[in-house]
Amino acid sequence: METDEIACSSGIEVVRRRVRHLRIEVKPPGVVIVIAPLWISKERVLETIRKHSDWIETKKRYVQQASELAKKLRVKEKSHLELDELVRGLVRKYAELLDVPVPKVKYRFMKRRWASYSEDGTITMNRKAAFLPKRLIEYLIYHELCHVFVKRHNRSFWHLISMRFPDYRRLELELLAFHLKLQESCAERSRDSLSKQR
Numbered sequence: 001m002e003t004d005e006i007a008c009s010s011g012i013e014v015v016r017r018r019v020r021h022l023r024i025e026v027k028p029p030g031v032v033i034v035i036a037p038l039w040i041s042k043e044r045v046l047e048t049i050r051k052h053s054d055w056i057e058t059k060k061r062y063v064q065q066a067s068e069l070a071k072k073l074r075v076k077e078k079s080h081l082e083l084d085e086l087v088r089g090l091v092r093k094y095a096e097l098l099d100v101p102v103p104k105v106k107y108r109f110m111k112r113r114w115a116s117y118s119e120d121g122t123i124t125m126n127r128k129a130a131f132l133p134k135r136l137i138e139y140l141i142y143h144e145l146c147h148v149f150v151k152r153h154n155r156s157f158w159h160l161i162s163m164r165f166p167d168y169r170r171l172e173l174e175l176l177a178f179h180l181k182l183q184e185s186c187a188e189r190s191r192d193s194l195s196k197q198r
């Protein structure tokens with residue numbers, strides 16, 4: 001891994017890796033990292049950054065906003081029983097509302113997702129959802145059930161979402177903020193246990 005000097009001045013870090021395609025990531029608290037294949041020229045990298053500069057700025061602001069919000073969040077954990085009861089009730093409510101069969105519910109720890117829907121009719125909830133307030137859990141369940149109709153996050157999908165949750169953009173931001181907050185508290189906890197071991 002080698003860091004390129006080209007984009008450092010613009011606050012963008014370019015990392016060269018054995019990857020096929022160039023990709024741009026925005027990491028909290030708003031760091032832009034461009035992962036570029038080894039063979040691609042500096043000019044091409046710069047051109048791609050320029051071409052996507054609006055997207056980069058928007059995404060950066062979004063991640064910064066979520067990081068700020070994360071600092072203010074207070075998290076309270078529900079017991080698994082409490083979470084499961086809430087989830088099952090909401091799954092029934094929204095399956096009825098959307099007129100779809102009531103899905104099965106599973107739980108597991110997931111790194112990058114709060115919930116997912118599989119075509120066999122199962123909603124998998126991240127166990128970390130125990131830290132979320134009810135409204136966000138409601139949104140997650142409605143979101144996953146909307147995937148019964150539309151698989152991708154396209155315009156019609158967000159239209160369907162907005163019929164019940166017109167403030168979905170804010171809710172998505174809050175979900176990212178909770179994700180960051182929990183990541184941070186996990187890191188703190190492991191730092192604590194490390195220093196206790198010493």
Ligand SMILES: [Zn+2]
Pocket residue numbers: 143144147153
């Ligand atoms: Zn989705």
